[in-house]
Amino acid sequence: MKISDKLFAYPWRDMRANNGNSYVIRTDETVCLIDPGHEAFLPQLFQSMARDGVQADEVKSVLLTHGHPDHMEGALTLRKQGARVGIHKEEEAYIKEMGPYMARMLGIDMPEVRFDFFLQEGELLIGGERFLVIHTPGHSPGSICLFWEEPKILFSGDLIFPQGVGRTDFPGGDGNLLKKSIQRCRTLGAAMLMPGHGEPICDADAVEKNFDIIERMYFDYI
Numbered sequence: 001m002k003i004s005d006k007l008f009a010y011p012w013r014d015m016r017a018n019n020g021n022s023y024v025i026r027t028d029e030t031v032c033l034i035d036p037g038h039e040a041f042l043p044q045l046f047q048s049m050a051r052d053g054v055q056a057d058e059v060k061s062v063l064l065t066h067g068h069p070d071h072m073e074g075a076l077t078l079r080k081q082g083a084r085v086g087i088h089k090e091e092e093a094y095i096k097e098m099g100p101y102m103a104r105m106l107g108i109d110m111p112e113v114r115f116d117f118f119l120q121e122g123e124l125l126i127g128g129e130r131f132l133v134i135h136t137p138g139h140s141p142g143s144i145c146l147f148w149e150e151p152k153i154l155f156s157g158d159l160i161f162p163q164g165v166g167r168t169d170f171p172g173g174d175g176n177l178l179k180k181s182i183q184r185c186r187t188l189g190a191a192m193l194m195p196g197h198g199e200p201i202c203d204a205d206a207v208e209k210n211f212d213i214i215e216r217m218y219f220d221y222i
Ligand SMILES: [Zn+2]
Pocket: 066, 068, 139, 158
């Protein structure tokens, strides 16, 4: 689904399977994929991308908002195809430490993804476009959000959703940190929200209203 000439969104709408949303950023210079989702659903994602004129083998880099399998697993295949995969350094440590435990808890195999670079707090250039990497712990220790500065688009991973927030009951989750991370992202004044689950919000007032709802509905309980 085309959001702009440079941004394509692939929200996961099948309620029978847990999978994360994926986003493609395409510039003249590069193609970058945010959160490829589960390995098993990659063919579906690649088909949707192809309908938008983006071929899977054009993907040069994969940015992971965090290391949960429903966001990260497909990075294995993309890495084999030559894409470079990035994640926050703390998340790599968390995956190594908690991977086996999480696998037992979720009843799955944890994907063994290797990383090519780390997403550090601060500025990141993707094909000439300026992004901010924001370390947003709470859902997991090394979760990040990405903020595309010029169009003011926030990719929030599992920090916030439309009328919802990421779970904090997984290992490494922390409700207080989640609240701080949400408040930090609110100050960015995002015009659009591209969440890790649920539908994108493409209107600045609706994004602000969503922050209001989240603070009112969840902040007393997390
Ligand atoms: Zn998650």
